[in-house]
Amino acid sequence: MTAASLSELAPPTRLLLGPGPSPVSPRVLRALGTPPLGHLDPAFLVIMNELQAALREVFRTRNPFTIAVSGTGSAGMEAALVNLLEPGDTAVVGVNGVFGARLADIAGRCGAKVVKLEAPWGEVFTPAEVEEALAREGNVKLVALVHAETSTGARQPMEGMGDLCRRHGALLVLDTVTSLGGLPVEVDAWGVDACYSGTQKCLSCPPGLAPLTFSPRAVEVLKSRKQKVQSWYLDMSMIADYWTEGKRAYHHTAPINMVYALREALRLVLEEGLDARFARHARHSAALLAGLAALGCRPVAAEGRRLPSLNCIFAPDGVAEAPVRKAVLEEFDIEIGGGLGPLAGKVWRIGLMGDGARQGSVVAVLSALEQVLARQGKVSRPGVALEAALRVYEG
Amino acid sequence: MTAASLSELAPPTRLLLGPGPSPVSPRVLRALGTPPLGHLDPAFLVIMNELQAALREVFRTRNPFTIAVSGTGSAGMEAALVNLLEPGDTAVVGVNGVFGARLADIAGRCGAKVVKLEAPWGEVFTPAEVEEALAREGNVKLVALVHAETSTGARQPMEGMGDLCRRHGALLVLDTVTSLGGLPVEVDAWGVDACYSGTQKCLSCPPGLAPLTFSPRAVEVLKSRKQKVQSWYLDMSMIADYWTEGKRAYHHTAPINMVYALREALRLVLEEGLDARFARHARHSAALLAGLAALGCRPVAAEGRRLPSLNCIFAPDGVAEAPVRKAVLEEFDIEIGGGLGPLAGKVWRIGLMGDGARQGSVVAVLSALEQVLARQGKVSRPGVALEAALRVYEG
Incomplete structure (x- = not known):
């Protein structure tokens, strides 16, 4: 490798119709290429506020804790689980594709007892199946489902799921990586406690951030943990202070330009409606x-x-x-x-x-x-x- | 929040002379704003190869395992520790500023016994101090030091550190977030086993990726782990398969545009020499x-x-x-x-x-x-x- 061997960046132009990334608007690319501010600049903190407000619209939630995690969609998945699970907790995970399997894998790495609900790839789960597992296991900490299973194209209906999780005292975690911004995601109406997505699917932004929202119930669980979150980078008890107006405590350097791009992508979503x-x-x-x-x-x-x-x-x-x-x-x-x-x-x-x-x-x-x-x-x-x-x- | 309340992105133009992010070249911004390819597109895989070769030059290493972690510098720090430490391992960590303290915090979250070497902020450690700790503790898994302590401006001299770690059978982990590309970093000559950095400091790229290199010794430790890495997102035993030519197994979606930007930033580094x-x-x-x-x-x-x-x-x-x-x-x-x-x-x-x-x-x-x-x-x-x-x- 010498400087001479690294030629000008010249990727081919592709029409992106795979499972993501999706095509990106020139407006989003322009925002992405804007010279960065510092991550503690007062002008950047205003941009973060705006991003949070727009994310709440898109998630259809009033959750104060609504942020963009500094990683791709899988970092959002990991952030949801590592903050809510502690060793010995029970997690009921719906596995009907790659991403359900990933949820189960991560929950296991958190030291949780993982109860897999399994369905053939392409199929989904009924509220009765989830409730049966909750009743059988007892004292379940959370139920994790995939709203949009990218490996099969299946959409998990959410009607009733939030209510039954609440009845059994379990949190409801939902993967909306391939749905947010493309089909209805109703965090508050569905009673979802932790919902994450990626930027590079229906939001049409490059990959690099994971929108994440926690209900007040989820925040309460996070605050009353007995042990430190096993990931420092994804420890939302600390990151919340960076994303909370009036606190803005330094945790890690936010991916500034990706925040610019996501803000513009969300602006396009809201303009369209x-x-x-x-x-x-x-x-x-x-x-x-x-x-x-x-x-x-x-x-x-x-x-x-x-x-x-x-x-x-x-x-x-x-x-x-x-x-x-x-x-x-x-x-x-x-x-x-x-x-x-x-x-x-x-x-x-x-x-x-x-x-x-x-x-x-x-x-x-x-x-x-x-x-x-x-x-x-x-x-x-x-x-x-x-x-x-x-x-x-x-x- | 309505679409109308989200105005055009118009940040002020700042000269960035803080602790990072640093000013970004127009060439890097242009690369960043290039329409993305898919993360498994053969044309993108070529770009990843080029990026890896350039990173090896800049780290001054021949380590095959040299990648960009999908997160900011602190994700690189966490990646180094969670992959190399298992519960019960002993880690000797030099703490003379914020980032040494962060290393100690993360090592603790890995379940390691953390032995802190402490020095007043602004000061550094001598090889004798490190060796004394290694000899006293016995069976130390790794020593973690901060080459460039961003909170104090202190540069940790590295002469002799690699040799003494090897003599005691410990891996040497080094934080070069604020040094890589700005002052000599000699991964191979210094005998460093895991070295990470950030993009938004001396490489003059926006924040969002963490260059990381593991020596063959570190890869051996990773491969012979007894337990799964506690982080799925940062599990290098899986990520390595995405960054290895001929394998390219899907793990998570890479932050494509940040890879473009870092490639261009490294190209500028190598052009300058x-x-x-x-x-x-x-x-x-x-x-x-x-x-x-x-x-x-x-x-x-x-x-x-x-x-x-x-x-x-x-x-x-x-x-x-x-x-x-x-x-x-x-x-x-x-x-x-x-x-x-x-x-x-x-x-x-x-x-x-x-x-x-x-x-x-x-x-x-x-x-x-x-x-x-x-x-x-x-x-x-x-x-x-x-x-x-x-x-x-x-x-």
Whole structure:
């Protein structure tokens, strides 16, 4: 390595329709590239206040403790668990994909007794299943569920979950990495006690921060811990003092430029309006799925349980998924995702998130898939996918 | 909060001469604002390889395990300790400022027996002191020292430290957050086993990543752990697979745009050349200290033990430091730092890091300080600070 061997940064331009990151608006990129302030500059503290207020809107919560964790979405997951669990606590974790499994792994590293609720990948949990586990185990500290399972495209219905957790004295932790800003997330109405997300999905911001909100109940649990939080970096009892107006105690240096970018991304979300944004995501997902159906691709998750932001579909019968995905990337500069775990080699994961949820994306990816599949003789009639999608837009 | 209440991002333009973040080159900001690739895109994996090669140059190491942790400098600190320590291990930690204390705090959270070596703030440790602790304790897992103590401006000499740790079978962990890229850091020559830094100091990149390198010895310790690493997010046994060519297993989404920015920042470091960069930092620090001396400001750390990157000086006798610092920020748009812990209210911390280490910064901050102090009748003769600084530049 010498200076000469490191050439100018010149990445290809890709249309990001995988499981994240999603396309980023030029306005967000411009905010990201703004010269930084110091993390204790009074002008930066105003920006933090604004960011917090915007995050509360997007999470639909009044929780004072609403911040952006200095890491990617998984840091938000870890922050939720390490602050609320202590060794010996019991955690009931819904495992129906990669991210539920990750929650269980982290809860175990906290020294908790982990009770896994398991469902086949692509399926979700009923309130009765959760309640049965709570009643059976007794004295459960928290229930952790994945609202938007990025590995399967399944949407976990939340009706009733908050109430039953409260009845059993358990906190409710919810992963909204792939839902926040793309479909309804109702932290207060659902009775969620700890909710985290990532920036690089439906918020259309680069990866690097994890929005996180704690209910007053969760803050109470944090404050009454017997032991120190095992992570110093993610210790919210200290970080809260940096994010609380009037305190602003130095903990660690915030990722200033990412805060700028997330603020601008949230500004775009609020300008559009949450409900309009959710409708947009739903509309383009419906068109995409219609087009994919015409190509012989069946969704993994059942109707009514699907994420509009992450469309996980089986590759057509007799089609090897990886070479198609590679061709779509290399020839068309479009990124789509493959499967993880038991779905590896079987599915594509097509994200329509934030700025990616638009007709241009739907048309581009369907056209690319159709052309690649046509070479294998797997398309019934040229244009079949686009026509099906356009019917949804017209209808 | 409504969309209308969130106005355009318009931070003031500050000259960042505090303890970090430091000024960022327009080239780095441009790289930061480049549209992201996916974190598993083959084109991004090439960029990761390039980043790793550049980091090895800057750390002066051949360690294959050399990466950027997805968090700020303190995440690098935590990553070093949680991966190498297990409950019951003994850690000898040098505490002579805020960051040594933080190392001790984190080591305790790992369940380690923490043996604190203590020295007054501003002072450093001798090899004899470290060796005495190693001999006394026996079976020490690691020694952790702070090369560049940002809270005091003290530089820890490293000669002999690696050898004595090896003789006693201990790993050597070194914090170079405020030194990497600004003064010599010799990971291999010093026998350092785990070394971490931040991006927002002498590398002149925004905060958000933590360069980290592990020696083969440290990797061996990581591989032979009895227990899982307590942090999933910072578990280097899994993260290594993402950063290893040919594996690239998904762990978490990397902060793509920060990787772009750090790559460009390292490119600038290598273009300048490390030795030239170190000489530049030393030269401007000498000029600054000469000017400050003419204003009655004495450095906290002794001659030969000072960081050129972080100049920590006592405010002149009879001067309240905070109002001066506030005036320098508000009237001159220059950020300088105050003191922490026992130095709070007593010192200023003036960073000359990366792009901030230039004559323009030195002249600007001396001029601002002189004007504010002159109002209090604390300046012997107008221009005295600048003259002293210029004599160093001319000499």
